[in-house]
Amino acid sequence: MISPVLAVLEHDRGAMAEAAREALTFGRGLAESLGAGLEALLIGSDDADLVAEAGAYGAAAVHTVTHPVLSDFGPEAWGEAIARAAGMLKPAAVLAGGSERGNEVMAQAAARLDLPFVSNCTAIDPSGADGSGVDSGSGEWSITRIQWGGSLLEDVRLAAALPLVTCGLHAVASEPLPEPVSPAAAGLEIDLDPALARTVVKDRVVLEAGVTLPTAPVVVGGGRGVGSAEGFGPLEELAGLLGGRVGCSRAVTNNGWRPHSDQVGQTGTRIAPEIYIASGISGAIQHWVGAMGSKHILAINTDPEANMVVKADWAVIGDLHEVIPAISAEIRRRHP
Amino acid sequence: MLRILCCVKRVPAPGARINVTADGLAVDAAHLGFTTSPHEECGVEEAVQIAERCGGEVTVLTLGPPEAAEQLRYAASVGAHRGVLVPADGGARDPQRTAAILAEAIRRLESADGAGPFDLIVFGNESADSGGFQVGVRTAYGLGRPIVNGVKGIEIDGPAVRVRREIDGGFEVYEMEMPAAVGVKEGINLPRYPTMKGRLASKRLEIEILDLDAPLGGQTMVRLRRPAETVSETAILGHGPEAAPAVADVLESLGVL
Numbered sequence: 001m002i003s004p005v006l007a008v009l010e011h012d013r014g015a016m017a018e019a020a021r022e023a024l025t026f027g028r029g030l031a032e033s034l035g036a037g038l039e040a041l042l043i044g045s046d047d048a049d050l051v052a053e054a055g056a057y058g059a060a061a062v063h064t065v066t067h068p069v070l071s072d073f074g075p076e077a078w079g080e081a082i083a084r085a086a087g088m089l090k091p092a093a094v095l096a097g098g099s100e101r102g103n104e105v106m107a108q109a110a111a112r113l114d115l116p117f118v119s120n121c122t123a124i125d126p127s128g129a130d131g132s133g134v135d136s137g138s139g140e141w142s143i144t145r146i147q148w149g150g151s152l153l154e155d156v157r158l159a160a161a162l163p164l165v166t167c168g169l170h171a172v173a174s175e176p177l178p179e180p181v182s183p184a185a186a187g188l189e190i191d192l193d194p195a196l197a198r199t200v201v202k203d204r205v206v207l208e209a210g211v212t213l214p215t216a217p218v219v220v221g222g223g224r225g226v227g228s229a230e231g232f233g234p235l236e237e238l239a240g241l242l243g244g245r246v247g248c249s250r251a252v253t254n255n256g257w258r259p260h261s262d263q264v265g266q267t268g269t270r271i272a273p274e275i276y277i278a279s280g281i282s283g284a285i286q287h288w289v290g291a292m293g294s295k296h297i298l299a300i301n302t303d304p305e306a307n308m309v310v311k312a313d314w315a316v317i318g319d320l321h322e323v324i325p326a327i328s329a330e331i332r333r334r335h336p
Numbered sequence: 337m338l339r340i341l342c343c344v345k346r347v348p349a350p351g352a353r354i355n356v357t358a359d360g361l362a363v364d365a366a367h368l369g370f371t372t373s374p375h376e377e378c379g380v381e382e383a384v385q386i387a388e389r390c391g392g393e394v395t396v397l398t399l400g401p402p403e404a405a406e407q408l409r410y411a412a413s414v415g416a417h418r419g420v421l422v423p424a425d426g427g428a429r430d431p432q433r434t435a436a437i438l439a440e441a442i443r444r445l446e447s448a449d450g451a452g453p454f455d456l457i458v459f460g461n462e463s464a465d466s467g468g469f470q471v472g473v474r475t476a477y478g479l480g481r482p483i484v485n486g487v488k489g490i491e492i493d494g495p496a497v498r499v500r501r502e503i504d505g506g507f508e509v510y511e512m513e514m515p516a517a518v519g520v521k522e523g524i525n526l527p528r529y530p531t532m533k534g535r536l537a538s539k540r541l542e543i544e545i546l547d548l549d550a551p552l553g554g555q556t557m558v559r560l561r562r563p564a565e566t567v568s569e570t571a572i573l574g575h576g577p578e579a580a581p582a583v584a585d586v587l588e589s590l591g592v593l
């Protein structure tokens with residue numbers, strides 16, 4: 001009997017993260033290619049709803065770890081809990097979602113176990129076959145992971161007594177089983193060092209309500225072509241008319257025209273609006289990886305050859321300082 | 337006086353697309369400039385600001401090819417005081433090995449002249465190229481220091497460091513006793529540009545070399561490749577402001593108007 005794949009369930013004080021559903025969905029595929037089962041690790045909670053949701057996504061059993069030091073999120077305490085649970089359960093692999101927390105706690109676990117950790121995987125072939133489908137017999141795994149925030153793929157070989165991986169964010173769409181399973185929940189006895197509290201969340205501050213950049217249905221983006229901080233006024237106006245938010249490129253944040261929280265891209269925010277209106281943005285690859293989750297893209301640029309124009313669904317060739325106010329005026333005319 | 341260490345990595349700065357060398361093992365940088373990973377550039381700025389505010393010395397450490405001295409000089413031009421290079425031999429470059437080398441380099445720097453531990457070690461959340469999300473965590477663990485990633489704000493408060501981490505619609509606060517480590521993200525500050533005085537200081541910077549190695553880890557790169565590109569027919573809606581009605585039609589068809 002092959003040991004099961006163990007998926008770490010990311011949650012924030014009892015609310016399951018989308019990354020956890022993706023990890024379970026990805027984990028089902030991995031378990032299948034190993035001929036193994038899928039089980040889940042629930043840290044800092046034994047909540048019945050979380051256990052049931054893990055079952056809906058295919059976990060046949062849920063191992064829970066509760067301890068005073070796990071009362072809130074802490075990267076070191078979570079990493080230690082994962083490392084210790086892996087030692088007790090001896091799974092075929094440990095998998096988490098490729099969120100900021102997911103990658104952090106897996107790195108913590110890997111450091112403690114002194115094992116490799118392959119982050120942000122998009123495909124895993126445990127036979128090591130490198131695409132041909134034939135088991136290489138090496139015991140190594142063939143893995144594809146993302147580099148450059150998704151602009152490049154890297155094929156790696158992993159040699160490890162226990163593979164530790166995260167699946168890239170949105171590498172799979174989370175999907176429940178047609179028929180949920182009812183997982184058995186069992187507590188793991190793990191005694192954690194209270195000193196791990198040194199990196200547990202101390203406090204939280206809630207800043208903004210309403211439409212945030214990652215969830216905005218419309219994003220009106222501006223790049224270097226906007227020319228100044230004041231130049232963003234008409235973009236704000238258009239975003240307001242469409243119930244959306246303003247986004248920008250790194251050229252803009254580097255010039256201090258907009259706060260970094262507006263930056264779309266590899267080192268900024270990934271957006272997924274119904275439409276991204278990208279004006280005065282050339283479409284550098286690091287910007288594109290933040291924008292490519294948009295369902296539709298409309299580019300406004302003076303340069304018809306700009307990468308953003310080439311990759312867009314629609315484009316207007318022209319000066320954004322004329323085009324954007326004209327669009328707002330047209331919207332007002334239609335919806336007075 | 338605070339002693340702060342920043343770990344930075346030299347990475348290529350590609351434009352509209354990233355090309356891979358014929359052997360598939362590296363980004364083709366023949367026509368590219370190089371830079372410091374953006375998160376780490378902000379890490380250096382943050383360290384310099386803390387040193388300016390609280391009094392302190394900023395050391396920058398990199399493992400990479402000899403050319404990575406350029407990134408150390410750049411850091412000096414924006415206020416860092418010391419630059420340390422661990423020359424890489426071009427062999428296999430996995431994150432476990434990198435972290436083991438960095439941890440050993442830090443131990444050496446801390447034991448030299450009885451200097452004692454760096455109060456704060458600043459990493460990037462992840463490097464811009466391979467982005468393994470782990471070298472900072474592994475290095476800090478190897479040194480027995482607490483580390484929090486995703487940091488967008490740092491406040492020094494006596495022997496403690498209070499950090500903020502962005503979450504959906506707000507932020508979390510963590511508090512660690514120093515010596516401690518952080519993984520920072522771009523947006524924590526707006527890095528300054530080098531001044532004339534800074535450029536002169538960077539020319540004078542004496543780069544310290546540490547020769548170190550560590551055993552291989554278990555992850556080996558086989559090849560890099562570009563993902564399938566999205567090809568879309570771009571419909572040109574028009575030129576200049578006359579295109580506005582066509583744009584409004586598109587917005588209406590998507591139901592966002």
Ligand SMILES: Cc1cc2nc3c(=O)[nH]c(=O)nc-3n(C[C@H](O)[C@H](O)[C@H](O)COP(=O)(O)OP(=O)(O)OC[C@H]3O[C@@H](n4cnc5c(N)ncnc54)[C@H](O)[C@@H]3O)c2cc1C
Nearest residue numbers: 223224225249250251265266267280282286287302320464
């Ligand atoms: C490691 C790394 C990470 C990075 N991360 C990010 C990131 O997260 N996000 C990001 O955006 N960038 C990122 N960058 C920077 C990126 O490479 C580009 O430098 C940046 O995106 C360029 O911004 P831009 O398109 O606004 O400016 P430019 O490339 O200068 O383009 C300006 C565009 O505006 C057009 N234009 C000019 N005037 C007008 C006008 N009046 N009307 C209409 N169009 C006009 C021009 O034709 C041009 O296409 C990163 C870079 C590196 C090396």
Ligand SMILES: Cc1cc2nc3c(=O)[nH]c(=O)nc-3n(C[C@H](O)[C@H](O)[C@H](O)COP(=O)(O)OP(=O)(O)OC[C@H]3O[C@@H](n4cnc5c(N)ncnc54)[C@H](O)[C@@H]3O)c2cc1C
Nearest residue numbers: 343399424429430431459460462463466467468469470471
């Ligand atoms: C023998 C050997 C040879 C190498 N040769 C080269 C080379 O020729 N060119 C090259 O660019 N790199 C070289 N490296 C470094 C290596 O490419 C990666 O930096 C390493 O695998 C880290 O993984 P990552 O980039 O995914 O880091 P992540 O885990 O994403 O990094 C997180 C943070 O750790 C710190 N960090 C990561 N890498 C370094 C580093 N190298 N120096 C200082 N701080 C760092 C940064 O603060 C970074 O933000 C070599 C490494 C070894 C062991």
